[in-house]
Amino acid sequence: MNLWKITVNVKQPQIVVVEEILGYHAEALSSYEAGSEIDWKVEAYFLPHVEKNFLEATLIAEVQDQLKLKAEDVFLELLPRADWLAQSYASFPPLIAGRFFIHGSHYEGIVPKGLHALEINAATAFGSGEHQSTFGCLLALSLLSKKINPQKILDMGTGTGILAMAASKLWSQKVLAVDCDPESIRVTDENASLNKMASMIDAYCGHGYKSQKVKGQKFDLIIANILARPLMQMAVDMKKCLAPNGFVILAGLLGRQENMVLYAHFMQDLKLYKRIRLGEWTCLILTHQIKASS
Template sequence: MSEQKRIGGYRVELEVPAELALDFAEAIEPYVSAVAMVELGEGVTWKVEGFGESQPDRAAVISAVALTALSNGVAEPETRIEVLPWTDWLKENRRRFPPIQIGRYFIHGSHHQKQPPSGSIPLLIDAAIAFGSGEHATTRGCLMAAGAMAKRRHRPFRVLDMGCGSGILGVAAAKSWPCRVLLSDIDPQARDVARENTRLNRVPAVRAISGPGYRNPLVTRKGPYDLIFANILARPLCRMAKDLKRHLAPGGIAVLSGLTARQEKWVLSAHRAQRLYLKRRIPQDGWHTLVVG
């Protein structure tokens, strides 16, 4: 994505009970390009925001929100849809995301010119529309899991990042082990961002594709995988448990994230049904990352 490209767009915004934040995020997800959730005040209420370059179907969004509220027995939240001003999106995001150290990984944008800390693994990730800059607890949990596996001398050869967003987890894997990495996302824009990030990090053994998840023939052809990252949402994780098991090599490890503490039991239950069991839990700010195998 060119640094000179100026991106405008639309934002969908609503404030919801904390325990239902993911439900409402999933409700608006089909109508936007990216979803973010922000804790408000004491954490009783969360703000759910959706961003997209094209105008969402207002009636469809409001209907999806209303149905989610009805099915959970809560009052329908106000849904605000607004036009975002045209601005240099990358420049603004880079200003908001300073370098971050997560275990042995040092995440920074191209605007950061200083040398990374000694002994760290630098990940050059420019904040963009695709999810995954290291700021969110789910990404942090996945990177912590990867760092712990590297310390225990785990050596995956084939790695899959399902729902890759910016590609940060695949880039981290490629810099941690001599492995081949496949990045997959349903959103072509995320694929393009991931490709750019693999180029910036000079990791040639990483390929980014877009398509219908595990149904993409290339995902099957490149497997089975010794390590699968799936940092998505709780319900898709449950639905995809059988496919994940089918693509995981014998003795392989999966890192699951995008779920809250309350949702862990459902996600673990779906994977136990596939004979995948909890090896490690990484809690971060109310979110859980699960290592199963």
């Protein structure tokens, strides 16, 4: 089935006006960032029987009139019939991150030799491997794989469980995967089963390092891909759960937030072992060990 699509370039506060005008007649509305946090696009999809003249003379004219937009900021096109499912799968090619080969369930090819395969579908929990914060953690785990041999591993803020499974694959250890979102725990359990790792991933719904299963434990490796502020707020409690000579991977922080996150952890006597910068995102590897270098 062909579809009409109206695309409107707007500033973020104008989205609601466009949606109000187009929403009643549209089958679907999509709004998304286009280059910056203030510049957005709104796309509205209409069934093919809706008359082109109505779309142009009524809806587009109304949008242009109300928002005083230039002609090139509002345009109409006819989307040809397409195999959307095939296109969707094609947009998720396998990903190589360090020692890992991440692929969706639709992938039927071979896994390159020497890499650990992880089957992850981009769905209702964060952590497909594509985002630079997750990708950086996978590189950090790969980097540590030959250096350490952790017996107890914690993944705080596990999302899809991708990092917990990656760590488990590297060291053949059981990993405690914690998240405060019950949906993430459901997805982690599902992914662990999908990857035949159900017995290796202990997915637990809890809030941070004070949650029942975490408090009082000492971990040799902690992975925390969250956000800068929560990482800083949890630094004290995290340190209490880190074993002597333990390592911690911190991610979910932007380059400009690096110093404040580092400072919060330096205050806990942790030292920077390595930093990995990918685009605007930074991943930090910290340790208790004395001999650390940046």
